[in-house]
Every structure is written in C-alpha cells, then in structure tokens.
Amino acid sequence: MDLLMGTPTSGASARLRPAPISLDRSLRLRLMPYLARAGVAVGPLALITLSSACAPVSDTPAGETRPSASASRPADISMSELQRRLLAYADSLKSRADISPEKFGAAIGVSLVPDEKVSIRSVAKDLVITEGFNYAASYFSVESPRDYPRHSVVFYQLGKPSVTEAPGDVCYWDADSAGQALERLGYRGLGESPFKRGGIRHFWRPIGAGKKGMSTSLLTYRINDSAGLRTCVYEIRFSGGDM
Structure with missing residues (x-):
C-alpha cells in the first residue's frame, strides 16, 4: 500500500468500534466550541452517543435530492489520483x-x-x-460569522448499501494513511x-x-481484511472558522 494514499483493498465486514479522543487538554479546551458547532463529541461529550449516530445514514448521495441539471462529466480518475488532489486541496487552504465552489471544483477536477x-x-x-x-462532491454555500462553508467528497458504489451499514x-482509503498525510501538511x-453508524x-x-x-x-468505517481490523474513509469534509 502507498503510505501517502492508501490504495483500495478488500476485506470482510466489521462493526466500527470508535477510538477514544486523543488530544492534549489545552488544545481540546480551545477547540471545544468549534467541535461542538461541527457536531463532534470531545472530552466528556465523547461518552455520550451522538443522536445522529443512531439515525440511518448512507455514505452515497442516494438519500439526497438530485439536481435536475447535470455537470459536464470529467474523465474517469484513479483513486490514488483523486486522493492526491484532495490532499493538495487540503494543503492549499491558508485563508477564507x-x-x-470554483476553487474546490478546480482542485479536484x-x-x-x-x-x-x-x-x-x-x-x-x-x-x-x-x-x-x-464519488460525488458537494459544496454548501451558507456560512455563519464563525464558520466557513462545508464542502466534501464522498466515495460509494452505485446500487450498493452504505459501507457504514x-x-x-x-x-x-486507509484512514491511518490519510491522517498521516494530513499531519504531514500541518494538520493536527x-x-x-x-458519527452516523461509523x-x-x-x-x-x-x-x-x-x-x-x-x-x-x-468519515470512517471499519473492515476486517488480511491485515486485520482497520479503519477506512468513505468521505472527506472541509470547513474551518473560529476556534
């Protein structure tokens, strides 16, 4: 497997057993307002199951309303190239x-x-x-005075159920490989x-x-393959704002 990208691999299904939050106390306290706005449980909140975690969810866009207009379809892309573009986009984010939507679309093609x-x-x-x-990309144009617009790419297989189910x-995408790549870009x-059955x-x-x-x-789920139980990525989301 490419350590940077993490090529798609096969394995048997397994339930996600979420890992505990691992974060130093000072940064955790500083980021709790942002994480609360983002719907992420940290610290004592991590002991509480998020209400959304019990709700049915699909990692595909099938549950969303489809637009009547269609975008010009880009050429097919390999997973490793799509991952490379997503990481390059994450690295490009220096300010609001x-x-x-134009810069996001151009970055991933x-x-x-x-x-x-x-x-x-x-x-x-x-x-x-x-x-x-x-895969699908989406960009929500609304933002609050404290938070930047949320935009994301989700991976799925047409006609198949959510990988969280x-x-x-x-x-x-191997979650450890993806996380290590983000950390090399300066993310912590x-x-x-x-979160939502994963x-x-x-x-x-x-x-x-x-x-x-x-x-x-x-956004993650778990499989059990020849390498053992491991965590994989089905969606990558971008946002930001005040701490």
Whole structure:
C-alpha cells in the first residue's frame, strides 16, 4: 500500500468500534466550541452517543435530492489520483479566500452545478473512479460569522448499501494513511468519535494568528481484511472558522 494514499483493498465486514479522543487538554479546551458547532463529541461529550449516530445514514448521495441539471462529466480518475488532489486541496487552504465552489471544483477536477431543489448547495454526482467505485462532491454555500462553508467528497458504489451499514470487502482509503498525510501538511489530529453508524476523525490546522483554523474531517468505517481490523474513509469534509 502507498503510505501517502492508501490504495483500495478488500476485506470482510466489521462493526466500527470508535477510538477514544486523543488530544492534549489545552488544545481540546480551545477547540471545544468549534467541535461542538461541527457536531463532534470531545472530552466528556465523547461518552455520550451522538443522536445522529443512531439515525440511518448512507455514505452515497442516494438519500439526497438530485439536481435536475447535470455537470459536464470529467474523465474517469484513479483513486490514488483523486486522493492526491484532495490532499493538495487540503494543503492549499491558508485563508477564507481559498474556499469557494470554483476553487474546490478546480482542485479536484469537477464542475459543480447548482442543486435546483437545495438552493444552498452545488453538486457533482455519480462520477467514476477507475477501480470500479463512484464519488460525488458537494459544496454548501451558507456560512455563519464563525464558520466557513462545508464542502466534501464522498466515495460509494452505485446500487450498493452504505459501507457504514454493510462494509463489504472494500477499503476506499486507509484512514491511518490519510491522517498521516494530513499531519504531514500541518494538520493536527483530534482523535475519533462516533458519527452516523461509523466514526469521524477531525483534523485542524491553525491559520493567521491562531484564532482561526482550517478543518478536515475523515468519515470512517471499519473492515476486517488480511491485515486485520482497520479503519477506512468513505468521505472527506472541509470547513474551518473560529476556534
């Protein structure tokens, strides 16, 4: 496996057993307001199961409203190249000015179109990964005075159930490899907590004077393959804002 990227591999299904938050106390206390706004349980909150963790969820865009317009379809892409572009995009985020649907789409090589039924969102769906998977990108244009717009890429397989419900035999992206790559870019891992029948690993990189930061989150599930039980990524989310 490429340590930077983590190529997709096969394995038997397994339930996620979320790892505890691992974070020094001072940074945990400073980031708790942001993580609470992002819906991530930390510290004492990590002992409480998030209400969303019990709700049905799909890692595919199937549960979302589809736009009537369709984006010009990009050429098929390999998983390793898509991962490389996502990491390059995470590295490019130095200020709020670096975040826009145009810059996000250009970074990963897709054209986002307005979702006519969800006015605050732009999307590109059912795009093809050469290993036989699919991916989709979405960008929510709304933001608060304290938080930047949320945008993400999700991996899935058309016609198959969510990997958080039926992991099957595929690992889209090894979570440890993805996390190590983010840490090499200056992001700091904040541990893992339960999230929507799987887990979420949150990473933070301070910007400016350190009162704001860029956030990259890995939404995870677990499989049991020849290498043993390990955690994989089905979605990567970007945001940020005040600490």
